[in-house]
Amino acid sequence: MKKIVLTYGTFDLFHTGHLSLLNRLKALGDELVVGVTTDEFNALRGKQTIFDFENRIQIIRNLKCVNLAIALQNGEQKADDIRRYGVSIFGMGNDWEGRFDDLRVYCEVIYLPRTENISSTYIKKLLEVLNRTPISDIKQALDPTKSFVGPFDKQIVRKDNR
Amino acid sequence: MKKIVLTYGTFDLFHTGHLSLLNRLKALGDELVVGVTTDEFNALRGKQTIFDFENRIQIIRNLKCVNLAIALQNGEQKADDIRRYGVSIFGMGNDWEGRFDDLRVYCEVIYLPRTENISSTYIKKLLEVLNRTPISDIKQALDPTKSFVGPFDKQIVRKDNR
Incomplete structure (x- = not known):
């Protein structure tokens, strides 16, 4: 059975820090599903971006390491996404350390170090x-x-x- | 025989304008080779970037539409690249219209419109x-x-x- 990895992010102004995190998440399993926050969800959270959803998800969707890019529309869809895509590992950068620990009842939760250069x-x-x-x-x-x-x-x- | 497309660029602060151009260039053939300008070549041309060569080429290399990313080290390697990679089509955005017409003795040269959004x-x-x-x-x-x-x-x- 394929090991599916799921992550979420905004991915505004895409750079190699994002890329490195996605490649390392993909390396944890066989397929990588990436949820990209919608503009509506960002607005609710008071988060503003330079690029809109369509431009942000287009880059994610076009990366070799990404098998599927989906919309992250709210904070309530996490358990549904894990079930729907048969997720084994949920992974985030360690700037989110502990913030997704409630998902441990559904799958493994991993926080990876952010790379800096x-x-x-x-x-x-x-x-x-x-x-x-x-x-x-x-x-x-x-x-x-x-x-x-x-x-x-x-x-x-x-x-x-x- | 596979139809190889070649393009060059700096690709600083990667965005969907770059991505759209690369996807449309790839659609002209079977494989896409992308030359990314080195920092030394940019310095010679008086062109400065926010991201260095390694960070710029990493993103290009990780795109689904890109088969091979190479370093563009100077203005003299164009004919060599066309021979080395068996290039059928050399393509650029039409902001470079006419600037690569000397390559028509080696292969087809195409300028694609830039998309705006x-x-x-x-x-x-x-x-x-x-x-x-x-x-x-x-x-x-x-x-x-x-x-x-x-x-x-x-x-x-x-x-x-x-």
Whole structure:
């Protein structure tokens, strides 16, 4: 019988930290099912993303290590997913350590260490900056008709004038 | 005989615009070879990236549509790559229209339209802002011990004070 691994995530701004976790989860079994949080679920949790659900799940679905990408629509579907897909192992990064222990009545629950390297650290710090900024302001910043990019330009000008 | 498609790119901050182009290139043939620019080649061209070569090629190598990911080390290896991998079609996004026409003596050369949607537009605009800013400033901005994040905070404060 095939050993099915299940994980969940948002996977916004996809990077090699996500990839490494998914590859290591896949290596625990034969097939990997990945639940991607919907925009509605993220909104309920107060979590905002740069990329919408369709763009986030498209990348996950196109990875060699992923056998099936599904929508994670709420926090109540976990037991159903485990039954539906015949899941043997539920795995998450260890930043979620202990948060899914209630699933141990249905299957094995594993938390894997997050890998760090210079580049994933860069994007983490980029996200820190973005997370500190309301998404509405970022969207305004990304609109070239708005002047929010000003501070970047000013920074450059200030540097040139030194 | 298998029809081999070759393309080149930097693939920094991987998004569904990249993915869509790679999937459409793959659909032109049987196998897709993707050359990813090395950091040294980017430096020579004055092109800076957020992610280094190893992180950029890892994502490309892990995509279902990609059969082989290779390093693009310079502008002179194109004819060699076409011979080495038995390439029938060389394809790029049409933002490169005409720039690879010299390869028509070796194989078919195709330029595909770039797809646009809200999210890839967002990252394009994000990149516009980033491109306008020297990478050294971005790296400084991403260092939480530095104060470059100030402009984001100031913008929020200014908004709140209105």
